[in-house]
Amino acid sequence: MRDAAPTTIYLKDYTPFGYIVDSVHLTFDLAPHATRVKSRISFRPNPEATDTTFFLHGENLRLIRASIDGAEVTPEVTGGGLFAAAPAAPFVWEAEVEIDPANNTALEGLYMSNGMYCTQCEAEGFRKITYYPDRPDVMSTFTVRINGDLPVLLSNGNPTGSGEGWAEWTDPWPKPAYLFALVAGDLLAHSDSYITRSGREVALNLWVRPGDEGKCAFGMEALKKSMKWDEDVYGREYDLDVFNIVAVDDFNMGAMENKGLNIFNSAAVLASPETSTDANFERIEAIIAHEYFHNWTGNRITCRDWFQLCLKEGLTVFRDAQFTSDVRSAPVERIRDVIDLRARQFPEDNGPLSHPVRPESFQEINNFYTATVYEKGAEVIGMLKRLVGDDGYAKALDLYFDRHDGQACTIEDWLKVFEDATGRDLGQFQRWYSQAGTPRIKVEEAWADGTYTLTLSQSTPPTPGQPQKHPQVIPVAVGLLGPNGDEVRPTEILELTEARQSFTFQGLAAKPVPSILRGFSAPVILDQDSTPAQRAFLLAHDTDPFNRWEAGRSLASDTLLKMVTQDAAPDADYLDGLLAVLRDDGLDPAYRALMLDLPSQSELAAMLHDRGVTPDPMAIWTAVETLRQATAQHMQDVLPRLHSQSQVDGPYSPDAEQSGKRALGSAALALISRQDGGAQAASEYARADNMTLQLSALSCLLKAGKGETELAAYYDQWRDDRLVMDKWFGLQVALASPDRTPQIARQLTQHADFNWKNPNRFRALMGSLAMNHAGFHHESGASYALLADWLIRLDPVNPQTTARMCSAFQTWKRYDAGRQAMIRAQLERIASAPDLSRDTTEMISRILG
Numbered sequence: 001m002r003d004a005a006p007t008t009i010y011l012k013d014y015t016p017f018g019y020i021v022d023s024v025h026l027t028f029d030l031a032p033h034a035t036r037v038k039s040r041i042s043f044r045p046n047p048e049a050t051d052t053t054f055f056l057h058g059e060n061l062r063l064i065r066a067s068i069d070g071a072e073v074t075p076e077v078t079g080g081g082l083f084a085a086a087p088a089a090p091f092v093w094e095a096e097v098e099i100d101p102a103n104n105t106a107l108e109g110l111y112m113s114n115g116m117y118c119t120q121c122e123a124e125g126f127r128k129i130t131y132y133p134d135r136p137d138v139m140s141t142f143t144v145r146i147n148g149d150l151p152v153l154l155s156n157g158n159p160t161g162s163g164e165g166w167a168e169w170t171d172p173w174p175k176p177a178y179l180f181a182l183v184a185g186d187l188l189a190h191s192d193s194y195i196t197r198s199g200r201e202v203a204l205n206l207w208v209r210p211g212d213e214g215k216c217a218f219g220m221e222a223l224k225k226s227m228k229w230d231e232d233v234y235g236r237e238y239d240l241d242v243f244n245i246v247a248v249d250d251f252n253m254g255a256m257e258n259k260g261l262n263i264f265n266s267a268a269v270l271a272s273p274e275t276s277t278d279a280n281f282e283r284i285e286a287i288i289a290h291e292y293f294h295n296w297t298g299n300r301i302t303c304r305d306w307f308q309l310c311l312k313e314g315l316t317v318f319r320d321a322q323f324t325s326d327v328r329s330a331p332v333e334r335i336r337d338v339i340d341l342r343a344r345q346f347p348e349d350n351g352p353l354s355h356p357v358r359p360e361s362f363q364e365i366n367n368f369y370t371a372t373v374y375e376k377g378a379e380v381i382g383m384l385k386r387l388v389g390d391d392g393y394a395k396a397l398d399l400y401f402d403r404h405d406g407q408a409c410t411i412e413d414w415l416k417v418f419e420d421a422t423g424r425d426l427g428q429f430q431r432w433y434s435q436a437g438t439p440r441i442k443v444e445e446a447w448a449d450g451t452y453t454l455t456l457s458q459s460t461p462p463t464p465g466q467p468q469k470h471p472q473v474i475p476v477a478v479g480l481l482g483p484n485g486d487e488v489r490p491t492e493i494l495e496l497t498e499a500r501q502s503f504t505f506q507g508l509a510a511k512p513v514p515s516i517l518r519g520f521s522a523p524v525i526l527d528q529d530s531t532p533a534q535r536a537f538l539l540a541h542d543t544d545p546f547n548r549w550e551a552g553r554s555l556a557s558d559t560l561l562k563m564v565t566q567d568a569a570p571d572a573d574y575l576d577g578l579l580a581v582l583r584d585d586g587l588d589p590a591y592r593a594l595m596l597d598l599p600s601q602s603e604l605a606a607m608l609h610d611r612g613v614t615p616d617p618m619a620i621w622t623a624v625e626t627l628r629q630a631t632a633q634h635m636q637d638v639l640p641r642l643h644s645q646s647q648v649d650g651p652y653s654p655d656a657e658q659s660g661k662r663a664l665g666s667a668a669l670a671l672i673s674r675q676d677g678g679a680q681a682a683s684e685y686a687r688a689d690n691m692t693l694q695l696s697a698l699s700c701l702l703k704a705g706k707g708e709t710e711l712a713a714y715y716d717q718w719r720d721d722r723l724v725m726d727k728w729f730g731l732q733v734a735l736a737s738p739d740r741t742p743q744i745a746r747q748l749t750q751h752a753d754f755n756w757k758n759p760n761r762f763r764a765l766m767g768s769l770a771m772n773h774a775g776f777h778h779e780s781g782a783s784y785a786l787l788a789d790w791l792i793r794l795d796p797v798n799p800q801t802t803a804r805m806c807s808a809f810q811t812w813k814r815y816d817a818g819r820q821a822m823i824r825a826q827l828e829r830i831a832s833a834p835d836l837s838r839d840t841t842e843m844i845s846r847i848l849g
């Protein structure tokens, strides 16, 4: 192990730092292997702290010299930082260190990507740049001078001076070190400007490598839309003279909200119709909004410590989802978010990696940038809004910004704002932050003398470290439909606070059909014994678009589970109901496309496991194939018309309307390909003039076991475009038939273009392997072994990405004894790799349990 004894950090141990930082001055002399960083930092004792130890974090730094108030000091340097004797009065700390950005492959701290210097400091990367109290509750203004022989030199804040080979930046807003950023390189700007609502002009730049200028326009529009939306909806205005975004090819995550200088994975910002799909455009718009919104929820108000990560992430995800709902379609956005939550957060919350939205301990904080903190964190805010109402939410948010601007806060501060603004006691609601696991709600119905009674029972299974759970407050949105399909009771929120609770509805003429958990009003699993006929009724009549979709989805799951466990034939209620929906031209094409989507094979495996059945990945795969085939047959007559929607009038636009039509057209083409063996897809491929259609046609061909020629043509066409080639790698693995998956994936790892040190390329291949359910769980165990080989290889180079990819194994205990033994062997092999990183060590030990 690289770190002999990994230490666990606990929320309960929080203490404030002994010193306040009044200002930070940094000077960078850039050189690939020997960058010098000089720091001058003004400290003064913190009257609120009892521990006055002067410890500065620092890792992989070569200390050249250090002084306090001008007098040279010799600190005690450890692996994680240094101690020095500090005066009990204000003092100035100065230090000079040397770092090696060119050899920084972990992409944390200051590193190089294609000859460009860039930084990533969240969560604890600043300590790899210089000695500093690298914790989010230490906030200061920063002035940065960059000396370097490169045309573009950027840092946070406003530009305050520049000349040949140097630039100076000043950030007037106090910030924690994790929001520090520096970029230097040969970059081009796509520029624009924005006038804020109070009339200030902000210069906007999107900086890219030469050659990428044609992929900036969409991102810039998304930025301006986000700035306007945050003014209109939250009353939040931008607060600097410039806003810079930089696209970087080598990046561990999607993007980073550094103050005034957002750094983006190029996959999360660069887009053009020829190279990006509609889904890419939509994701880019959401990420740009997300990072921009962090300026208030994250930067102006930040986190006291990393346990409070959801304070900024849950809220900012919630805000970016609101934005997408407003600028696109609200029901479609909600359905997509729930699909994503079930695909990523539910498995996490119901397996060995389960943790509360606000964790109570960690070894490596980078392992807690999870779907639970982000997506469940956002769901918790959605519930809070549902419980206090839109006005209560607006008042609470205004109070939050007023009261806490400039501070580093906790979840307690956040909930107190809601209590003070609305008068509501949130004592029980707090459990959503401290209790892990997905609550399950069981539904019972009773009907007598015009009174309908719904009895809801909640329970949350044990999770690591939390054997006992207490009832949570769960907002359950319910509407009632009469026998003819009319809504007899509009949506109301039932507040489930007890373990078991009944709700009555009086004065009804006939027994109603309930539509429960409308809009997915809480992140729970609903356990309802309804018949296929009842679900089909909701699919036909529910006025709540989410639950209408959900009815179709549960019909699909039910039929698939019966096909797996009872060898049943595809259910007619499902097929007829789906056909009726597809025929209904009054329904949004995007919505109809989502109706055609099936639950993922991994989700089906989880459902089987919940019902006490050991999932057989091949049996699930076969059931899905059979249902798809039956669907193609049953929908045969409507498919050509649905497919024709792909051909829109006028030039390509990634807007909701056009992309919805293409989504429906592509879903139809996938079914047509099952009938014609890919003949139509081949001609669609030949005439596709945008990446959405090109990729949808190629996918159909690969699924049909064809597409050799097209794959080769695609390679020739796009071999010089990294982002488009990521798709080429990903698609082949994602769509490989289960029997050939390990072999295809292995062959691709030997391809000359498999630049495995680039996180996007690594994820494209290995992430797709993990997502190809039946192929990953190939009975030979070859896919497990292949992934483990590559995780072992990547770990010394990039621990963060390695650790994140380990979650591919998190569901291992669902499967049969043979597969469990093979996975355990791979996990143990990874664990015993020499010098395994702290990141990966923690993940593997948690997964092994």
Ligand code: 0A1
Binding pocket: 120, 122, 123, 252, 253, 254, 255, 256, 257, 290, 291, 313, 366, 369, 800
């Ligand atoms: N705060 C960013 C996510 C992020 C987190 C860590 C990173 O490096 C380890 C990079 C980005 C966001 O929420 O967008």
Ligand code: ZN
Binding pocket: 290, 294, 312, 313, 316
């Ligand atoms: Zn974020």
